[in-house]
Amino acid sequence: MFWVLLLVLAWASAGFACARLCLAAMRTAAADREAAASGRGHDLTLYEAAFLSGGPTRVADLTMVSMARQRRLLLAHTGWATVVDPRGHDEMERSVIGAIGPGGQSLIAPVRAAASGTEAVRTLADDLVRAGLAIPEGAPETVAAGLRQVRATVPVVLALGAAALLLPDGTGTPRSLMCLWFALPLLLTLSGLAIARFEGHSPTRWASPAGQRLLGTLKNRRTGDGGDDGGGDERSFLTSVAVRGIRAIGEPALRAAFTPRDQPWRE
Known part of the structure; x- marks a missing residue:
């Protein structure tokens, strides 16, 4: 009857x-109802x-790309960032310039790491959490964590079921019956994943429902920001970077600047 113990473990794992x-x-739904009123009318x-799409690092990437598009920061394809204009227009830009250092030049990777941990980014995160739009850091019971488990x-x-089938059994229990019993906890877990997908629960790490x-609304509006002066196209580009990350950059040289390198060098 050793296989019964394995079955109990399988049921316990699946049930938990x-x-x-x-x-x-349930907790997310309750919190979402409270946040719906406060988040209504909020323009991201x-x-x-x-931040909601990719967290602190995405904010640093967006800031550097925005400055590079304005020719105030040079991002070389070799992975180096050079400050052209040392005057930041906001706290995020000043954080990036400060992360580059007084020499005005640094590898992009450490700049991303340093800029993503600045007070400006933490303040942004706290404001989004208070508005009910972001998941608090270290929240233990999120849908994303539940889905991962x-x-x-x-x-x-599957491993417990395979072990039960491979180990000798002195009771003469048919293998087909064992498979049926282990199929039940497997069906429970797969059903949970299917329901979560049907309900639209996204395993995002940062954004609350x-x-x-709001991110979905922003994506839908992204193509409608055009203007006669071309500013709408620029904002649409930056919105794509904010939502999709570096992969949204269509310029090969600029995208290559963010490519990880084990042993970067200067030209």
């Missing part, structure tokens, strides 16, 4: 993971959209 996912979904800035439980159940809805 699915219960955690359901509890997280590009920095806010960048349910996904991790699937191979656990209210924040995700």
Whole structure:
């Protein structure tokens, strides 16, 4: 009857993971109802959209790309950033310039790391959390965490089932019956994942459901910001970078500047 112990473990793993996912979904729904009223009518800035889409690093990337497009920061394809205009227009830009250092030149990778941890980014995150648009740092019971645990439980159940089939069993229990019993906790976990997907729960790390809805609105408006002076096209480009990240950059040289390098060099 050793396989029964493995079955109990499989059920315990699947039940705990699915219960955690359901509890997280309930708490998220309750918090979302409270945040819906406060977030209604909130127009996301590009920095806010960048944080909700990709976190602090995305904010640093957006800031550097924006400055590079204005010719106030040179981003070389070799992975170096050079300050052209040392006067930042806002706190984010001043954070990037400060991260580059007094020499006015630095590798992009450490600048991204330093700029993403500045007080300006932390203040931005705190404001979004208070507005109910961002997930608080270290929140233990989020839908994303629940989904990750349910996904991790699937191979656990499969491994326990395989072990039960491979180990000798003195009771003569048919292997087909064992498979049926282990299929039930597997079906439970797969059903939990399917329901979460159907309900539209996104495993984002940063945006709450209210924040995700605002991001969706921003994406829908992205192509409607045109203007006679071309400013709409620039904002649309930066919005794409904020929402999609570096992969949204169509300029190969600028995109190459953010490519990780193990041993960068200067030209």
